[in-house]
Amino acid sequence: MSLYASLFSGVSGLGAYSSALGMISDNIANLNTVGYKETRASFSTLVTESRSSTSYSPGGVQALPQNLISRQGLLQSSTSATDLSIDGAGFFVVSTRGESVNANSEISFTRAGSFNPDSEGFLKNTAGLYLMGVPLISGTVKPESPQLADLQPINVSDLTSTAEASTNVTLRANLQSSQAINAAMGTYDPSVKATSMSGYAEDVAAGVAVPVGIKPDFQTNIEVFDARGGVHTVTVAALRSADNVWEVEMYVDPPTDIVPTVGTTGQIAAGTVTFNGDGTLNVPGTTASLLAAVNVPWSGGANAGSLTFDLGTNGLSDGLTQFAGESTIISSSANGATFGNVIGVNIDKDGIVSALFSNGLAKNVYQLPISTFQNPDGLTRRQGNSYTVSDQSGSSILKYAGVGGAGFVAPQTLEASTVDLAGEFTNLITIQRAFSASTKIITTADEMLTELNNIKR
Numbered sequence: 001m002s003l004y005a006s007l008f009s010g011v012s013g014l015g016a017y018s019s020a021l022g023m024i025s026d027n028i029a030n031l032n033t034v035g036y037k038e039t040r041a042s043f044s045t046l047v048t049e050s051r052s053s054t055s056y057s058p059g060g061v062q063a064l065p066q067n068l069i070s071r072q073g074l075l076q077s078s079t080s081a082t083d084l085s086i087d088g089a090g091f092f093v094v095s096t097r098g099e100s101v102n103a104n105s106e107i108s109f110t111r112a113g114s115f116n117p118d119s120e121g122f123l124k125n126t127a128g129l130y131l132m133g134v135p136l137i138s139g140t141v142k143p144e145s146p147q148l149a150d151l152q153p154i155n156v157s158d159l160t161s162t163a164e165a166s167t168n169v170t171l172r173a174n175l176q177s178s179q180a181i182n183a184a185m186g187t188y189d190p191s192v193k194a195t196s197m198s199g200y201a202e203d204v205a206a207g208v209a210v211p212v213g214i215k216p217d218f219q220t221n222i223e224v225f226d227a228r229g230g231v232h233t234v235t236v237a238a239l240r241s242a243d244n245v246w247e248v249e250m251y252v253d254p255p256t257d258i259v260p261t262v263g264t265t266g267q268i269a270a271g272t273v274t275f276n277g278d279g280t281l282n283v284p285g286t287t288a289s290l291l292a293a294v295n296v297p298w299s300g301g302a303n304a305g306s307l308t309f310d311l312g313t314n315g316l317s318d319g320l321t322q323f324a325g326e327s328t329i330i331s332s333s334a335n336g337a338t339f340g341n342v343i344g345v346n347i348d349k350d351g352i353v354s355a356l357f358s359n360g361l362a363k364n365v366y367q368l369p370i371s372t373f374q375n376p377d378g379l380t381r382r383q384g385n386s387y388t389v390s391d392q393s394g395s396s397i398l399k400y401a402g403v404g405g406a407g408f409v410a411p412q413t414l415e416a417s418t419v420d421l422a423g424e425f426t427n428l429i430t431i432q433r434a435f436s437a438s439t440k441i442i443t444t445a446d447e448m449l450t451e452l453n454n455i456k457r
Contacts, residue, residue: 003452005048005058007445012046012060013438019063020431027419028428034126035073035085035112035385036417040066041431069387070376073111073415081345082123084113085415088407090370093151093398094129094386107132107148108386109371109379109396111415117345121157127384130154133353133366146369146398154366156342156355163229164363165303166336169222170310171236172319176218176327177279179240184214188239190249190270197237198251198267205254213265214239217246218327221253222334226302229338232257234268234307244275244282244322248290250309259297268307269294275322276315283314337361351401351409369398370406 020041030036046059075085084092091109108129115123115131123131132151134142143150182188184195193199193213200213216237224232232252239247248271252258255266271287283291296305312319340358347353351368373379378392389396399406 002056002058003445003448007442007449009058009060010438010441010445012062013441014435016041016043016061016063017431017435017438019065021428021435023063023065024424024428024431027424028421030385031417031419031421033112033385033417034114035110035415036419037067037069037071037073037111038418038420040068042066067377067379067381068418069379071418073418075410075413076416078412078414080114080116081347081412082115082117083412083414084115084347084368085410085413086111086113086370086407087410088405089376090372090399090406091376091387093132093148093369093371093396094125095132095151095153096129097153106388108382108384108388110384110386112385114414117157121155123154125384127386129384129386131368133351133368135366136352136364142367146400148396148398151369152366154353156345156353156365159339159355159363159365160341162363163225163227163338164336165227165305166224166334167306168308168310169224169234169332169334170319171220171222171332172312172330173218173220173236173332174321174323174325174328174330175238175240175246175275177275177322177324179217179327181242182214182217182239185239185241185247188214188241188247190247190267193265196265196267196270197239197247197249198235198255198265201235201237201251201253202255202265216249220329220332222332224305224307224334225336225338226298226305228302230298230300230302231338232298236309238273238327241272244277246273246275246322247271248273250290250294252296257299259299268296269309273311273320275320279321279323280315280317281312281320283312286311337363339363347409347411349401349408349411367400368409370401370409371396371398372404372406373397 023039023041027038041063044062048057048059094110095105095107097105112125115125118124130153133154134146134150135152136142187195189195196213197216200211200215203211217239219235219237222234224234235251235253237249241247250269251267271290274282274285276282293306293308296307342355343358344356352364353366354362355365356362374394378390379387380390382388401408
C-alpha cells in the first residue's frame with residue numbers, strides 16, 4: 001500500500017540525513033586536523049521497480065559517502081624540520097610498527113606529515129605511525145624502483161659516531177712542462193725502494209740522513225678515511241721522464257698505515273701519465289692502473305679500502321695538466337668522513353633525509369618514496385588519518401618525488417584540512433531542514449493511516 005511505502009520513504013530520509021549529519025560533524029570536528037580530507041554525502045534514490053505506467057511505488061533515498069582524498073589542502077609553513085607535506089599527488093608510506101616491513105607490520109598511506117622523533121629516534125606522526133623510507137647505501141645508492149620490502153622506519157639517532165670510508169679522490173694539478181728530465185731516470189724503478197719515489201719518502205719520514213730513492217719533481221698529500229673513520233695520508237708524486245711523459249706513484253705515508261708486503265714502501269699504485277701537445281691529459285696513453293680502483297690494505301684491523309683517482313678527462317684541462325707554469329696543486333678532494341653526534345635532520349624536496357652531525361658534516365641516510373594510486377578517492381579510511389588499499393583505489397605504486405606524476409616533498413610545511421567551514425555550516429542547515437521535512441512525511445502518513453483506521457468504528 002502506498003501509505004506504508006510513503007512511511008518507509010520518510011524513514012529512509014531520516015536515516016540518510018542522519019548519515020549526512022555524521023559526515024558533516026566529522027568534517028567540522030577535523031577542521032584543524034593536519035592532512036584531513038573532507039567527506040561529502042551524495043544522495044541516491046531508492047526506486048521500487050514498477051512495470052505499470054499507471055501506478056507509482058515510493059522508494060526512498062540513501063546517503064553514500066564521497067571521499068575527496070585527492071584534493072590538495074593549503075600548505076602552511078612550520079618551524080619543525082620534520083614537518084612534511086606533499087606538493088602534488090601521492091602519499092607518505094607509514095607503518096604501525098618501528099621495524100622493517102614484515103607480516104606483523106601494517107602499511108598504510110597518509111598526507112598527515114607532522115612527524116617527530118620518539119624516545120628511540122624513530123619519526124612518528126601524531127597518530128603513532130612510523131614514517132618509512134629507502135635506506136641509502138654510502139649516502140647515494142638506492143633501488144631504481146622502490147618496493148615495499150625495501151622500506152625501513154626512519155631512525156637517525158643510531159648514526160652517532162659512524163664513519164664513511166673514502167672511495168674517490170679527485171686531483172687537479174699542473175706539472176711544469178719546462179721541468180728538466182730527472183737525471184735519475186736511467187735507474188728509476190718503482191718496484192725497488194732504492195730507485196723509487198716512495199722509498200725516498202719513507203727514508204725522509206724516518207729521518208735517514210742520506211735517503212735512498214729518487215726525490216720527486218712534484219708531490220701533494222691528500223687525506224682519506226678508512227671504514228672506521230681513521231685518517232690517513234696518501235701522497236701523489238710525479239717525476240718527469242720524457243717529453244709529455246711523467247712517472248707517477250701513489251703511496252701511503254707513513255707506510256705502516258697499510259699491511260706491509262715484500263718490496264713495498266707504502267706504495268699502492270705506480271705508472272705513467274701522458275699529456276697531449278696542448279698540455280691536456282692523454283688518458284689512452286696513461287697507465288690504466290692509475291685510473292682504476294686501487295686496493296688499500298689498511299693496517300690495524302680496518303677493512304681494506306678501495307680508492308679510485310680521478311685525474312681528469314681525456315683532452316680536457318679539468319684534472320692533471322702540463323703547462324709552462326710552475327708545478328702546483330690546484331685542488332684535491334676525497335669523499336668519506338668521520339661523523340660526530342647527530343644534532344639534527346634535514347629533508348629536501350626530493351625526499352632525501354640527511355643527518356646533521358656536530359662536526360659540521362651531513363650524510364644522506366634515507367629517501368622518502370611517494371605512493372600513488374590510480375584512484376586515490378577509492379582508498380579505505382583508517383584510524384589516524386591514514387588510508388589503506390582497496391579494490392577501488394588500485395595498487396600502490398612507489399615512486400621517488402617528482403617522478404612519474406608523484407608530487408614533491410615540501411619540507412617545513414603542513415597540509416591543512418580541506419574542510420570549508422562556511423560550506424559545512426550551510427550544508428548543516430540544509431540537512432537539518434531536509435530531516436525536518438522527512439519527519440513531516442512520517443507524521444502525515446501517520447495521520448492518513450489514523451483516518452483510514454477510523455473508517456470502521
